[in-house]
Amino acid sequence: MARTDGQPGGDPDQDVDDTLSAPFRSYALERADAPRFHIRLVEKTQRLYPAHKHDYFQIVYFMTEAPTARVGLRSYKPQPGSVYFIAPMTPHQMRFSSASRSVVIYFDLDFLRPGITRSYPIQELVRIAPELTPFAWQGHIDFNLDEAQAARVEEACRVMILEHAEDRICTGEIIRAELTLMLGRICRAYEDRFDELSPVLPAIGRDSGHMRRISDFIAENYLRSPTLDQAAAYARLSRSRLCALLRQHTGTSFNALIREMRIDDARERLVLTDEPIGQIAYAVGYTDEKYFLRAFRKSVGMTPTAYRVKRLSDLAVPATTRRGLGARAPGLMPRSRS
Structure with missing residues (x-):
């Protein structure tokens, strides 16, 4: 890729x-x-x-x-x-x-x-x-x-x-x-x-067009502090209808979903990059690092620094996988041509 x-x-x-x-x-x-x-x-x-x-x-x-x-x-x-x-x-x-x-x-x-x-x-x-x-x-x-x-x-x-x-x-x-x-x-x-x-x-068929537009808008804009009004206008729905569809299909609210997506991004950046906390906060859409720290701790139960240390420590221990799926699983590797 x-x-x-x-x-x-x-x-x-x-x-x-x-x-x-x-x-x-x-x-x-x-x-x-x-x-x-x-x-x-x-x-x-x-x-x-x-x-x-x-x-x-x-x-x-x-x-x-x-x-x-x-x-x-x-x-x-x-x-x-x-x-x-x-x-x-x-x-x-x-x-x-x-x-x-x-x-x-x-x-x-x-x-x-x-x-x-x-x-x-x-x-x-x-x-x-x-x-x-x-x-x-x-x-x-x-x-x-x-x-x-x-x-x-x-x-x-x-x-x-x-x-x-x-x-x-x-x-x-x-x-x-x-x-x-x-x-x-x-x-x-x-x-x-x-x-x-x-x-x-x-409703999977009837609402699929609405949900596609909602998904498109959120995927493109969740790092930009989008508002519910903007999302409703893009999806061509009322605010109440958009909220009802999100609750039905995801079980959560618009703001909670945006926050969840940002925190998910931050968690992976903490593990997969060595970026400082402030840079990660900005990268996932938070302009106030202190607000990011509070939101992260409320969602994850620990500070970003503690989460990074714990996850990197966990990754240092070989993970146990199912029998037959070892580290190399050579059966999936193409055989070289003779």
Whole structure:
């Protein structure tokens, strides 16, 4: 992910209304004539990616614990076996530490389904391509695989990594088959959960447009002290309706969500960088360091300095992972060509 396609976000000091025309950020090769597919093993990588979105489907599978991730308006703490399904144009933020290992897959819809030549909202698309169902339910289900499920996913990833490194007859067909089978097995594993949630959350389709605009606004502006009025204007909703949707879909308020996202950023910067506390406070949207210290302590239960010392001490102790997922997990590494 060394390059960025599309222009970076605008000046942090610009008026928030400029986000109406702000370009999206992506971390993939530009699309050429052929549909895109890419898979790679991510390890020994310590990096903070800004919140961004892109026009392809992405799957991130973790083999170890990892820093807090965010998809849409929800935050997650990846564990061994955690998998995240990121639909096109969904704001998200993935973080990697030097101790974490994961597999990142991205693909265009017409790579997986060559016969589908137009785009659909994800809730409609799953009726045509049911293997994409996890992408529609990511905000409502934690996809934490058990050992047997994780082993199957890792084997599928191993095959796709090997095939992607080659240029042989039927490489694309084999990758497509492995990807479809992997998604289908995950759908089967969570079928009961999908059925259970469907009648409970009928608004997933009706409110998806509203929630997408809310997510876009917050992802672009949470470091800029946005107001509820600005968010409501961007989402074309009343203040009360926006608050009700946030409460329904995230269980929290607008201001609490902004604060949570900033503190999440600060926690990872404390561990993944050596930036001073004041610089971190400013980087995550606080202009008053004392106010940041109070907010951090209230949220985390300790000062930023104490949190940094504790987490760095914890990371110095080798983490215990599931059986079969050692530090190298060589089964996922592509074999060198003879």
